[in-house]
Amino acid sequence: MSVAQYNEDSVKSLDWKDHIRLRPGMYIGKLGDGASPDDGIYVLIKEVLDNSIDEYIMGNGKQIIIEINGKEVEVRDFGRGIPLGALIDCVSKINTGAKYDSKVFKKTVGLNGVGTKAVNALSQSFIAQAFREGKSKIVEYKSGILIQEKDVDVEDEKNGTLIRFVPEEEIFTGYKFRFEYIEKLLWNYAYLNRGLVLNFNGQKIQSKNGLHDLLEQNIDDGILYPIIHLEEDDFEFAFTHASKKYGEEYYSFVNGQHTTQGGTHQAAFREAMVKTIREFFKKDYDASDIRTSIVAAFSIKITEPVFESQTKTKLGSQHMEPGGQTVRNYINDMVRRNLDNYLHRNQDVAEALRRKIIQSEKERKEMAGIKKLARESARKASLHNKKLRDCRIHYNTNKEQRLDSTLFITEGDSASGSITKSRNVSTQAVFSLKGKPLNSYGLSKKIVYQNEEFNLLQTALNIEEDLDNLRYNNIVIATDADTDGMHIRLLLLTFFLQFYPELVKSGHIYILQTPLFRVRNKKDTYYCYSDEERITAINKIGAQAEITRFKGLGEISPDEFKYFIGKSMRLDPVILNKESKIEKVLSFYMGKNTPDRQTYIMDNLRKEENIVA
Numbered sequence: 001m002s003v004a005q006y007n008e009d010s011v012k013s014l015d016w017k018d019h020i021r022l023r024p025g026m027y028i029g030k031l032g033d034g035a036s037p038d039d040g041i042y043v044l045i046k047e048v049l050d051n052s053i054d055e056y057i058m059g060n061g062k063q064i065i066i067e068i069n070g071k072e073v074e075v076r077d078f079g080r081g082i083p084l085g086a087l088i089d090c091v092s093k094i095n096t097g098a099k100y101d102s103k104v105f106k107k108t109v110g111l112n113g114v115g116t117k118a119v120n121a122l123s124q125s126f127i128a129q130a131f132r133e134g135k136s137k138i139v140e141y142k143s144g145i146l147i148q149e150k151d152v153d154v155e156d157e158k159n160g161t162l163i164r165f166v167p168e169e170e171i172f173t174g175y176k177f178r179f180e181y182i183e184k185l186l187w188n189y190a191y192l193n194r195g196l197v198l199n200f201n202g203q204k205i206q207s208k209n210g211l212h213d214l215l216e217q218n219i220d221d222g223i224l225y226p227i228i229h230l231e232e233d234d235f236e237f238a239f240t241h242a243s244k245k246y247g248e249e250y251y252s253f254v255n256g257q258h259t260t261q262g263g264t265h266q267a268a269f270r271e272a273m274v275k276t277i278r279e280f281f282k283k284d285y286d287a288s289d290i291r292t293s294i295v296a297a298f299s300i301k302i303t304e305p306v307f308e309s310q311t312k313t314k315l316g317s318q319h320m321e322p323g324g325q326t327v328r329n330y331i332n333d334m335v336r337r338n339l340d341n342y343l344h345r346n347q348d349v350a351e352a353l354r355r356k357i358i359q360s361e362k363e364r365k366e367m368a369g370i371k372k373l374a375r376e377s378a379r380k381a382s383l384h385n386k387k388l389r390d391c392r393i394h395y396n397t398n399k400e401q402r403l404d405s406t407l408f409i410t411e412g413d414s415a416s417g418s419i420t421k422s423r424n425v426s427t428q429a430v431f432s433l434k435g436k437p438l439n440s441y442g443l444s445k446k447i448v449y450q451n452e453e454f455n456l457l458q459t460a461l462n463i464e465e466d467l468d469n470l471r472y473n474n475i476v477i478a479t480d481a482d483t484d485g486m487h488i489r490l491l492l493l494t495f496f497l498q499f500y501p502e503l504v505k506s507g508h509i510y511i512l513q514t515p516l517f518r519v520r521n522k523k524d525t526y527y528c529y530s531d532e533e534r535i536t537a538i539n540k541i542g543a544q545a546e547i548t549r550f551k552g553l554g555e556i557s558p559d560e561f562k563y564f565i566g567k568s569m570r571l572d573p574v575i576l577n578k579e580s581k582i583e584k585v586l587s588f589y590m591g592k593n594t595p596d597r598q599t600y601i602m603d604n605l606r607k608e609e610n611i612v613a
Contacts, residue, residue, distance in 0.1 A: 055079025
């Protein structure tokens with residue numbers, strides 16, 4: 001292998017935009033096409049919104065207007081407005097901004113002077129306009145290159161900033177915005193900034209009760225006692241225990257940033273909860289008995305927080321401010337004092353909490369023997385586990401490609417064989433089902449351990465205790481597009497929604513789209529995912545088109561399959577809307593209401609036309 005000479009000519013310096021465009025993952029995480037809530041197009045929106053939120057936090061502007069029309073995003077705030085003379089620097093000069101000055105911006109999420117520049121560099125069109133005291137400046141960029149700048153008079157315009165951008169289609173291939181993800185992002189901003197009005201495409205988003213509203217709108221299976229909502233200085237928390245839930249669910253925030261991967265504040269809160277409740281009841285309860293089925297939200301404000309990446313999804317700070325009190329001690333003190341006082345004043349809530357802990361303890365002891373046998377079985381199976389063909393990089397590591405870690409759940413050996421042969425062994429794993437899984441609706445969690453397939457799937461995902469060590473960011477159900485395949489999808493979704501709803505709520509579950517047709521001639525080949533795409537392909541190729549209808553994944557050769565699980569992979573995210581109630585959905589589709597379901601199916605049957613080439 002020949003290696004080029006390493007000399008002075010090998011050393012290059014990139015300007016700000018070229019470096020961002022060459023290494024976008026450093027600035028916005030993974031790229032994606034909008035199917036995942038952590039895809040780059042949503043990070044771009046968040047970076048712009050963070051600046052507007054920081055203005056509100058500093059007492060400037062009570063409304064933010066967000067408009068998305070097709071692929072264009074517009075954000076208008078009514079803060080102080082970027083100083084006109086610094087507008088170009090603030091949107092195109094890396095490591096430039098006012099947030100290094102803690103007198104101007106305190107406990108904000110914008111820290112590094114990078115965010116808006118990344119949006120600019122990764123957009124095919126980017127316009128920034130600042131309004132200050134009847135004066136305005138507009139700058140326009142294309143792929144980070146300044147096209148024009150101009151000063152205008154705007155006597156009737158309120159102070160603030162307007163950002164309008166279109167993400168670069170060459171970078172975010174085939175992307176589209178999913179409003180459910182954007183609405184969730186905006187609601188989180190509203191919960192953390194009571195009084196702020198967010199207007200999204202005409203929809204008003206506002207919260208009056210902060211984190212209490214967050215839990216109230218996200219718990220759909222009943223609660224064991226009223227939501228406990230407490231706050232003091234720079235820490236706010238709310239929690240309850242859900243009546244039909246396993247595991248733990250946390251919504252954690254730092255300076256308004258949703259830290260989806262937790263961090264030092266989340267570890268401190270979990271520890272403080274257990275310690276305070278043990279001390280209140282004067283009982284050394286097992287930590288898992290206290291935390292099982294808990295749903296909690298907490299928000300902390302820190303001076304100069306340290307995150308583990310530019311996307312700020314995990315807090316690394318050990319201290320509230322440089323050289324100050326530790327995050328752990330601060331949260332322990334806040335939770336202990338406020339929660340202890342609350343439980344003393346609300347004895348009925350304290351009694352409900354005690355009964356819940358005792359019930360969890362009873363269930364844990366009943367499950368102990370079953371879990372032990374299941375772990376031994378899973379350990380033995382993992383030595384010769386033909387169901388799981390693992391990958392090298394996992395979500396619970398700090399490696400660069402961790403966000404790409406994917407588990408395909410397939411039906412049968414032929415489908416799993418095709419995916420296994422064509423997958424990326426670094427980031428893509430395959431779990432093969434032997435047939436239709438059990439309908440787990442209405443069953444207790446014992447079934448997860450007693451059913452070999454569920455037990456092995458749980459072990460592969462590493463989610464027995466909680467989601468902290470989840471091994472794959474993307475869990476993709478890859479089944480045939482026929483009635484059996486649809487049924488398997490329903491059974492797997494029932495399993496996840498019944499026992500691990502937070503996997504769905506956190507945006508980890510997807511359905512793999514695979515082509516229904518291949519249309520080709522000797523020169524061109526088109527893979528089509530719908531009748532509309534098939535007709536378009538036939539029109540391009542002409543009368544000599546050869547049409548193949550794929551009936552199952554096993555019919556697609558590994559050489560072809562690599563196109564469908566690579567860069568152009570199409571995923572349908574499984575999304576729970578705010579109005580979706582898990583218990584109601586599962587009861588209707590998987591419960592014992594056959595007549596109602598049959599009527600629904602008959603009323604919604606769709607007749608398919610025969611395919612004509």
